[in-house]
C-alpha cells in the first residue's frame with residue numbers, strides 16, 4: 001500500500017517523534033491529521049506541513065485520554081477527509097520515580113495517556129477501517145516494551161501493555177484487512193527525554209552527562225541517540241507495507257541497545 005491520499009491520524013504530532021512521522025507521511029503523499037493536546041502547537045505543525053505539501057495536513061485538538069475528545073477528533077477528520085486509513089497512537093509523557101515514591105495519581109495519568117489513549121483512538125478508527133476492509137494501526141511502544149529500567153514502572157508497564165493490545169487487534173482486525181504493529185524506539189532526543197535527564201541525575205545521584213552516556217546510551221552499539229527520522233522511517237515502512245503479512249509485530253530501532 002502506498003500512502004498517496006491515505007488519511008492518517010497521528011496523535012501527539014505537535015512535537016517530537018509524532019511531528020516527524022506526520023512530516024514523513026505527508027512527504028509520502030498522505031493526508032495527515034496532527035492530533036494533540038496542544039492545539040496551538042498542532043496548528044503550527046500542520047501549517048509547516050501545508051507550506052511544503054499544500055492541503056495535506058489539518059490540526060485536531062485531542063486529549064487521547066478523553067473518550068469524548070477522541071471521538072470528536074476522529075469525527076472531525078472523517079468529516080473532512082471521508083475515512084481513516086492509518087492511525088499512529090503516539091501521544092505520551094514520562095514520569096520517573098521509584099515505585100515506593102510513585103504517586104498513585106501519576107501512575108493513573110501515565111496509564112490513561114499511554115494505554116487508554118491507544119485503546120480509545122483505536123476503538124474510534126476501527127469502524128471506518130472495518131467498513132472499507134483495510135487499515136493500519138501503529139502503537140508507539142519503546143525499548144521499554146521489551147525490558148525495564150529503574151524509576152519507570154508506569155512507563156514500562158504501559159509500553160509492555162501496548163504489545164498485548166496490538167497482538168489482540170492483529171487477530172481481530174485480520175479478517176477485516178486491518179493490521180496492528182508496535183514501534184519500539186530507543187532514546188530519541190525530544191522534550192520527553194530532555195525533561196528526564198536532570199530528573200534521573202537527581203534520583204540516581206549521578207551527573208547529567210552520565211545519565212546520557214551510561215543510562216541512555218551505554219548499551220547501544222555506537223553511543224548514538226536514535227533520531228526522529230529513524231522512527232518516522234519505521235512508521236512509514238509499517239504503514240506502507242503492501243500486504244497483511246506484517247501484523248502483530250514489534251520492531252526495535254535503538255542502535256542495538258536491545259536485541260531480540
Ligand code: NAD
Nearest residue numbers: 012014015016017037063064090091092142187188190192
Ligand atoms: P514529546 O514530548 O516530544 O511529544 C509528545 C507529544 O504528545 C506532545 O506534542 C504532547 O503535547 C502530546 N501529548 C501529551 N499528552 C497528550 C494527551 N493526553 N493527548 C494528546 N496529546 C498529548 O515526546 P516524544 O519523545 O516525541 O514521544 C512520543 C512517543 O514516543 C511517546 O509515546 C513516547 O513514550 C514514545 N517514545 C519516546 C522515546 C524517546 O526517547 N523520546 C523513546 C521511545 C518511545
